[in-house]
Amino acid sequence: xxxKSKKIQKRNKGFTLIxxxxxxxxxxxxxxxxVAVSIAGFRSYSKSKAIKTVTEDVGFAINSITKDVRMxxxxxxxxxxxxxxxxLVTRNANQTKVCYKITNSNKQLIxxxxxxxxxxxxxxxxxxxLVDLGTDMDFDxxxxxxxxxxxxxxxxxxxxxxxxxxxxxxxxxxxNLNIEDPTMxxxxxxxxTIVSSRxxxxxxxx
Amino acid sequence: xxxxxxxxxxxxxxxxxxxxxxxxxxxxxxxxLIAAGLAQEGADxxxxxxxxxxLVGNSWYNNLYSSPNxxxxxxxxxxxxxxxxxxxxxxxxxxxxxxxDHICIGSDNLYYQCTNSDSAKTDFIRTVDITRxxxxxxxxxxxxxxxxxWNGRATTATDILYNNTF
Numbered sequence: 001x002x003x004k005s006k007k008i009q010k011r012n013k014g015f016t017l018i019x020x021x022x023x024x025x026x027x028x029x030x031x032x033x034x035v036a037v038s039i040a041g042f043r044s045y046s047k048s049k050a051i052k053t054v055t056e057d058v059g060f061a062i063n064s065i066t067k068d069v070r071m072x073x074x075x076x077x078x079x080x081x082x083x084x085x086x087x088l089v090t091r092n093a094n095q096t097k098v099c100y101k102i103t104n105s106n107k108q109l110i111x112x113x114x115x116x117x118x119x120x121x122x123x124x125x126x127x128x129x130l131v132d133l134g135t136d137m138d139f140d141x142x143x144x145x146x147x148x149x150x151x152x153x154x155x156x157x158x159x160x161x162x163x164x165x166x167x168x169x170x171x172x173x174x175x176n177l178n179i180e181d182p183t184m185x186x187x188x189x190x191x192x193t194i195v196s197s198r199x200x201x202x203x204x205x206x
Numbered sequence: 207x208x209x210x211x212x213x214x215x216x217x218x219x220x221x222x223x224x225x226x227x228x229x230x231x232x233x234x235x236x237x238x239l240i241a242a243g244l245a246q247e248g249a250d251x252x253x254x255x256x257x258x259x260x261l262v263g264n265s266w267y268n269n270l271y272s273s274p275n276x277x278x279x280x281x282x283x284x285x286x287x288x289x290x291x292x293x294x295x296x297x298x299x300x301x302x303x304x305x306x307d308h309i310c311i312g313s314d315n316l317y318y319q320c321t322n323s324d325s326a327k328t329d330f331i332r333t334v335d336i337t338r339x340x341x342x343x344x345x346x347x348x349x350x351x352x353x354x355x356w357n358g359r360a361t362t363a364t365d366i367l368y369n370n371t372f
Contacts, residue, residue: 030214037218044225048232055236062243142315146289170257172250174286175243178315189236192317193243194250194286196257 050181051189057131058177058191061109064130065100065175069195072098074171075117077149086119087145087173100130100145107138109177137181140188146174150197171197238361241330241354244309244317245363248334248352251284256348256367258297266369267342269298274343279336283307285319299334307333309354329356342369 015023068089075097076088086101099115102108114125121127131137150171173195180188252270259268267274270281281299283306288295300306300319309330310320320327332354340346350365 033218034214037221041221041225044229048229051232051236055232055239059239146286148289170254170261172254172289174247174289176316189240190311190315190317191240191243192247194247194254194289196250196253 054137054179054181054189057137058179058189061100061131061177062175062191062193064111065173066193066195068098068100069171069173069197072197073150074147074173074197075149076119076145076147078146083144083146083176085144087147087175088115088117088119089173102139102143107140109139109143137179140178140180142176143178144176146176148172173197234359237329237356237359241356241359241361242363244330244332245352245354245361247286247317248284248332248354249350249363249365251286251288252281252299252334252336252350252352253365253367255281255284255288255297255299260370266367267348270336270367271338271342271348274346275338275341277338279334281334281336283319283332283334286316287318307331331355345369 065087068091069087071093072089072091074087074089076084076086076099078084085104086099088097088099090097096113097115099112099119101110101112101119103110109130110127111130112119112121112125112127114122116122148171174192175195176190176192178188178190255269256266258264259266259270265274270279272278272280280301282302283300285295285300287293288297288299290296304321306319306321308320308322308324308327309317309332310324310326311317311328312326317328317330319332332352335351335353337349337351338346339349342348348367350367352363352365354361
C-alpha cells in the first residue's frame with residue numbers, strides 16, 4: 001500500500017525549475033531561428049523579385065530596340081566612338097520615326113513615336129515609358145547608345161561608318177544599358193550588345 | 207523534445223535552401239541575359255567587319271580568314287574597339303597570343319576583351335570561332351560562333367556570312 005502511494009507521488013511530481021528553463025531555452029532558440037529564417041526568406045524573395053523584374057525589363061527593352069534596328073534605318077549618328085542618350089530609327093514599313101531615349105531627369109527609357117531628328121515628338125506623336133519603373137529602377141548615367149547611320153542621305157556628316165560614299169554605309173547601334181535599383185541591396189545590371197541594321201541604303205545609290 | 211527540435215531543424219534548413227536556390231536562379235537568369243547580349247555583340251561585330259570589307263572594296267573575308275580555300279581564322283576575339291576609329295584595333299579582331307578571351311569592365315561601364323591577368327576582368331569569357339565552308343571566292347561561306355561562358359555555363363550566338371550584305 002505504501003509502495004503504491006509512493007509511485008503515485010512520483011508520477012505527480014511535475015517539472016523542476018531546471019527542466020522548465022532548459023525547455024524554454026530550447027524553445028526560444030527554435031523561435032529565434034524560425035524568425036531569422038523568415039526574415040532571410042522575405043529579403044531573398046524581394047531581392048530575387050527585383051532581379052527578375054530588372055532582367056525581364058531589360059530583355060524587353062533589348063528585344064524591342066533590336067527589332068527596330070534590324071528592320072529599319074538608323075538615323076542618329078555619334079561620330080568617333082561618341083555616345084548619346086537616344087537612338088533614332090525609321091521603320092521601313094511606314095517610314096515612321098521612332099526614338100529610344102534615356103531621359104536625364106527621371107532616368108527612364110522611353111519610346112517616342114513620330115519623333116523629329118532631335119528626338120522630340122511631332123504633333124500627334126506619343127511618348128511612352130518603354131520599361132516599367134514600378135520598382136524604382138534607374139538607368140544610370142553610363143547608359144547610352146553609340147550608333148552609325150545606315151544612310152545619311154548625302155549630308156556627309158558621319159565619319160564612323162567608313163563606307164565608300166555617303167550612300168553606301170553600314171549601320172550599327174551599340175546598346176549599353178546600366179540599370180540599378182537604389183532601394184535594393186543588389187548589384188546593378190549592365191547589358192551591352194551591338195545590333196546591325198540590315199538596311200544598307202543601297203537603294204539610294206545612283 | 208529532441209524529435210521536435212530535429213524536425214524543426216530539418217524544416218528550417220529546407221526553407222533556407224529553398225530561398226537560396228531561388229536567389230541563385232535569379233542571379234543565373236541575370237547572367238544569362240548579360241551573356242546573351244555579349245554573344246550577340248560578338249557575332250554582330252564580326253558581321254560589321256565583313257560589311258566594312260564589302261563597302262570599301264576589300265576581299266569580303268579580309269581580317270577574318272587567311273585564305274579563300276585553306277588557311278585559318280584570323281579572329282579569336284573581338285570587341286567594340288573594332289568600331290572605334292581612335293582604336294588601334296579599328297576593323298580588326300584579336301588574334302593569337304596573348305589570348306584576349308576574358309571580358310573586362312571599364313570605368314565607363316563598357317565591356318571589353320582583355321587578358322587573364324587584367325584586374326578588371328569579370329567571370330565572363332568570350333571567344334569567336336570562324337569555320338570556313340567551301341571556297342570563299344566562289345560561293346563559300348563563313349560560320350561564326352561566338353561563345354560566352356561563365357562559372358561552368360555557356361551561351362552562343364551563331365551567324366553565317368556570305369559574300370553579300372545579307
